[in-house]
Amino acid sequence: MFDERRAGSFIRSAGREALAAGSECLSDSGRDIKLKADMELHEKLSLFLTDFTGLSVLSEEGEQPDYTSVQGSFWILDPLDGSYNFHRGLPHAAVSVSLWKGGAPQVSYVYDIFRDTLYYAGTGGGCFADGGKIHCSDADSACQAAVASGFSVYRDYSDEEMLKDIAFLRRFKKIRFIGSAALSLAYVAEGRLDAYFETDIGIWDVAAGLGLVKAAGGTYRLEKGSAPNKVTVLAHNGRLGL
Known part of the structure; x- marks a missing residue:
């Protein structure tokens, strides 16, 4: 089993570096925008996850086999969710990383880039934001x-x-x-x-x-x-x- 805490630390560090590097645009065609941060985060995180665990990575910016056909454990990665927000300085963008097996998430990380908050759910149970346990609301309708x-x-x-x-x-x-x-x-x-x-x-x-x-x-x-x-x-x- 891989070190879930170490993976979280790496994801946070990569997100911080992306924010510090800025939002340089590589292409802006039609309704699509591609940022340098998208590609750099993809390369950095894909390499880390593959080397760290030996598992394949399905990424928005990389290989995209149908996730329902992948056997065993594998990573699903969105290196920069909310790219347009990130580009315009709207404070809602995140790094999204999840280990999936059997059609369901086993370990999940969402790093809120602008708030420097790491959300995490792992094999030990519970969901956490920067180490503090969090729960869904009690709204009932x-x-x-x-x-x-x-x-x-x-x-x-x-x-x-x-x-x-x-x-x-x-x-x-x-x-x-x-x-x-x-x-x-x-x-x-x-x-x-x-x-x-x-x-x-x-x-x-x-x-x-x-x-x-x-x-x-x-x-x-x-x-x-x-x-x-x-x-x-x-x-x-x-x-x-x-």
Whole structure:
């Protein structure tokens, strides 16, 4: 078994270095943006995880086999979730790293780059933020709960499925769009938010956050999306009856 504490320290250090290095843009074409920090974090973390554990890495910026077809234990990495936020100085961006096996997260790290906070859920049980144990909220109905979500700019905003998503979100008291799925899920684990819902998002965006929510007493439902490694996610504190 690898040293989970050492891995967390490395992830935090890599995130701090990325923040100090700045948000240089390598390409900005159409609706996509690619930052130097994305690629440097990918290279640094992928190499560390492979050398440290001998396991393969599925990354948004690297190899992308269908996560459902990977056998045994493997890492799912989003080196910089919330790249556009990071580029514009909006304080919601994170490094997301999770060890998966059997279709579920086993160890999860989400490093909040701007707040210098490391969220962690490991083999010992429980969910932690910088060493302090955290729990999901006690909200017990959607009409009293806050949900985080997001909508892809590539979706047809007039299609029936989109309207169904909007109708579902309207069941909640408040809706928040943070721009980082990893942090949205970390906030559910911490009780800052009560739920998270999104359609057709990359598995690397949510892999670690789902582990946090589960370890903090919550629950989640994961469904196949429209393409390999795309998923529809509903995660909440476990009390909302959804």
